[in-house]
Amino acid sequence: MEKDRRDFLKLAGSVLGLGATAPAAALASTGGRPVQEEGTHWAMVVDTRKCQAKEGCTACTDACHLAHNVPKIPEEAHEVKWIWKEKYPQAFPNQVHPYIEDSLRDRNVPVLCNHCERPPCVRVCPTQATFKDEQGIVTIDMHRCIGCRYCIAACPYGSRSFNWKDPRPYLQDIQSDYPTRTKGVVEKCNFCEERLAKGQIPACVEACVTAECGALLFGDLSDPESEVSRLLRTTNTIRRKPNLGTAPSVFYIV
Amino acid sequence: MASRDTGRIVVGLVIFLVLASFPVWFSATQGRSDYRPELEYPAGETKCVESKEYMRTWHMDLLNQWRDSVVRKGVRTYTSDAHHTDYDMSLQNTCMKCHTNKANFCDRCHDYVGVSPKCWECHVEPRGAE
Amino acid sequence: MLEKALKGSPRYWTWISVLVLIIAAGFFAYWRQLNHGLEITGLNRDVTWGLYIAQFTFMVGVAASAVMVVLPYYLHNYKPFGRMVILGECLAISAVIMCMLFIFVDMGQPSRVINVIRFPSPNSLMFWDMMSLMGYLGLNVLISLVVFTSERNQVAPPHWIKPVIILSIPWAVSIHTVTAFLYSGLEARSFWLTAILVPRFLASAFASGPSLLIILSLLLRKFTKFDPGEEALKKLSLIVTYALSVNIFFVAVELFTGLYSDIPEHVHHFQYLFVGLEGKSGLAPAMWLSVSLSLLSLVLLYFPRLRENHKVLPFICGAIIVAVWIEKGLGLVVAGFIPNPLGHVTEYFPSSWETMVTIGVYGIGFLILTGLWKIALTVREEIDAL
Secondary structure, eight states, X not given: OHHHHHHHHHHHHHHTTOOSHHHHHHHSOSSSSOSOOSSOOEEEEEEHHHHHHSTTOOHHHHHHHHHTTOOOOSSGGGOOOSEEEEXXXXXXXXXXXXXXXXXXXXXXXXXXXXXXXXXXXXXXXTTSOEEEOTTSOEEEOTTTOOOOOHHHHHOTTOOXXXXXXXXXXXXXXXXXXSOOOOTTOEEOOOTTHHHHTTTOOOHHHHHHHHTTOOOEEEEETTSTTSHHHHHHHHSOOXXXXXXXXXXXXXXXXX | OHHHHHHHHHHHHHHHHHHHTHHHHHHHHHOOTTOOOOOOOOXXXXXXXXXXXXXXXXXHHHHHHHHHIIIIIOOOEEEOTTTOOEEEOOIIIIIXXXXXXXXXXXXXXXXXXTOOOGGGGTSOOOGGGO | OGGGXXXXXXXXXXXXXXXXXXXXXXXXXXXXXXXXOGGGSSOOSSOOOOHHXXXXXXXXXXXXXXXHHHIIIIISOOGGGGTHXXXXXXXXXHHHHHHHHHHHHHOSSGGGTTHHHHSOOTTOHHHHHHHHHHHHHHHHHHHHHHHHHHHHXXXXXXXXXHHHHHHHHHHHHHHHHHHHXXXXXXXXXXXXXXXXXXXXXXXXXXXXXXXXXXXXXXXXHHHSSOOOOHHHHHHHHHHHHHHHHHHHHHHHHHHHHHHHSOOHHHXXXXXXXXXXXXXXXXXXXXXXXXXXXXHHHHHHHTSHHHHTOTTTHHHHHXXXXXXXXXXXXXXXXXHTTSSOTTSOOOOOOOOHHHHHHHHHHHHHHHHHHHHHHHHHHHHHHHHHHO
8 A cells, every 4th residue: 555655656756747756755654664675774773761861971972073073163053963962852843742751851862864764855965965875874975065055954853064164173183094074065974884884883872882871772674683673663762753754764762 | 450450360369379388388498308206105015906007097087986886886895907806995994004195195196297186175194194 | 249248338337347346356255255165154054045045046036037028028919018028038147147156156065066967866956946047048048139139130030939939938937936846845944845935936026026127127218228118117017016916915825824823833933034033033124124115015006106107116116126035035045944953043144255245146147137238228229220
């Protein structure tokens, strides 16, 4: 049923002259089965309760930003961020009400790129600089990005950052095994694809384990026996802004 | 009227030709046609991913190929045509691990031919240069 | 034909020099932007599009509005627009070029802009926008060149141009449709996610574009021998009256849905625009100005005696341009980003560098427009003198 519907929408999309599958796929409903049908599908589960237990911890952000040469720009207007913390009501604006439990209201929740199954940023990119790879990772080809920032307008999560200026002066300790960026391109979390290729887990997850917090869990959603799959089956999790149909690959336990 | 215009046109053409051919006559009179940039090769290394001649001619295309392969296809291993060794396709982690001094290798030739590749706006040059 | 633009009165050359100076200042500011990055603009992490994209949106409207003289003249054989139509087409040409320049100066990596063509992405409305704008530019250059050359040689234009002209009419509508789609297709921004954006864009374009044309042709009448014709001006001001009425209606409809439904994520943006959010209300004065000017202009336009009074009309037209410029330009673009997807309220004000670049682009547009109109008017005078 879901499949038929998507085929119909695909057809409608091409008849309308949009000529492509992405807008049609985005029209499809959010319920039912996941979009990704085969192959690895990397996903993350964030246990916000465990994260809250370590108040003020910035291990994940520090590790990520160090590993990927993310600059520390003092003025907020030009900040670049890959993973950082927001209050629960900001991260989940439509899953909040005035009477939620106190601990939730002030809870700091790690937010990052959701690596959506139907990413709006990919849909709008005029050069295919941002695209979804075969493992479900939404990534950016920094060599191709023209810096139009359409993807930033399209991202419902504010997960993308633009390099308003040359980031290098804001890097104290440049890691020589990963590039920096140049001014005028968009960047964001890449689920550590460069580490995954070497069989390592993402830097933030590793740092979270080292910090003895264990709030971040990473794994393959296409493998029903993986730890994330099992956790998702047995625990209640939510995704950010599910009503938009983007189908994030980052799940939260609250 | 016509002759005055003819004169102007001829003068204009001469000035244009002199300026346009500047690189030719300047290097013919002032240049050193025997000059070749001297590159510093990594000590202790005997071979690059491909032959020296191939690399000299095609390294930029090879790098572009590597770029597209890694970034867009997720294929990260390159097998040398010359000696069938596997390499991690990475400018910073493969090329520059041997060529640790960008100034004495990349730049010497690039400066000589007057190109300024934008690789280094993002890719980090090895500390060896310092 | 181009040599006509190179001969003119001292006043003509003074005007050209002023424009060249403005352009030079714009280039200087853009040079700074190239070296420092877009940090020299007022844009920030939360509001990532601003003045440039607002100008782009507004100018697409001006370009599309040429259809308001082209359609009556070519499709309905409405003769009084005979002198106006070439002005409208030239205005469209310069407006489209300005649109492209505004997109270009907004790019973080302008040297790579060709990637849009190297890697065509039909998924992206940006791709379609580029295609439709380039097509529209081509159509207008072709049409005005062919029709004008025949006019100059005092022969009937070739038959094949007629279908091209007909094609340019829906094409004009398409450029503004696609521009609205750029915004209205984004699930991330509830403020833009509304089907009325396309009709709203068209209505405001058909109000502001002809207003600009009226002002410019009244200026021409004052400073040159050109006379657009009483009948043409009357008809144009009537078109503006209708378009403005429809636009105000569309905005009201949008406000109703946004506010009556009372969905917070819809209301917040309107709230920011008109009264401010979290004590930040930078755009509110401009928005109220826009609303007042719109309503006032509408009331004045409803009196034929005022509408046809050439002392009052330019002021009404000016008010409409300012009102629309704020409403669909800065207001619409910026409020889409405030509050941001995480509910934070960060404001945006254009920086002076950004403003300089913007004025520079306008300088280029007006230089092109001046040159084109100079050619058109000189040739017309020669024909009339025969």
